[in-house]
Amino acid sequence: VRPEQIDQAREMLEIVTTVEAAKIATEVDVAELGRLTDAMIAATAAGEHEEGLEADLAFHRHLVTIVDNPILDVLQDGLAGMLRDTLAARRAKALRTETPAADGTYLTDTVHRQIVAALAARDVDAARVAIRHHFDHHDAVVGSTDDDTARRDITS
Numbered sequence: 314v315r316p317e318q319i320d321q322a323r324e325m326l327e328i329v330t331t332v333e334a335a336k337i338a339t340e341v342d343v344a345e346l347g348r349l350t351d352a353m354i355a356a357t358a359a360g361e362h363e364e365g366l367e368a369d370l371a372f373h374r375h376l377v378t379i380v381d382n383p384i385l386d387v388l389q390d391g392l393a394g395m396l397r398d399t400l401a402a403r404r405a406k407a408l409r410t411e412t413p414a415a416d417g418t419y420l421t422d423t424v425h426r427q428i429v430a431a432l433a434a435r436d437v438d439a440a441r442v443a444i445r446h447h448f449d450h451h452d453a454v455v456g457s458t459d460d461d462t463a464r465r466d467i468t469s
Contacts, residue, residue, distance in 0.1 A: 335440035
């Protein structure tokens with residue numbers, strides 16, 4: 314399995330999951346995603362990159378948890394090790410490449426706030442735009458490893 318295949322599977326899974334989560338997320342779910350986003354942002358800004366990675370992984374895992382579909386859980390669990398490795402590598406490259414904001418935060422992390430806001434509003438279209446922006450930003454700072462046109466056709 315090539316890293317770009319893992320990235321593609323992750324992206325497809327998370328786009329669908331985020332859109333579905335926007336329909337059913339509770340206030341508790343949104344609060345947890347907000348807490349994980351804040352933890353990710355603070356850890357990365359403080360140079361605690363492993364903690365930032367763990368918060369990032371937990372954020373995306375919680376999106377799957379919200380949907381509460383055992384098939385998605387099996388997919389997530391089965392891919393967990395590979396997803397962790399590729400996300401760790403992509404985050405490390407993003408943080409080396411991206412220029413932090415004046416307050417020391419990185420868009421790689423703060424982009425998650427848009428996802429949280431969309432879920433809080435239960436806005437499916439905003440959720441789709443927010444998760445798409447998340448992946449587009451990430452591709453912009455680390456480079457896309459797959460065919461962007463084909464990927465967008467699949468996920469649009």
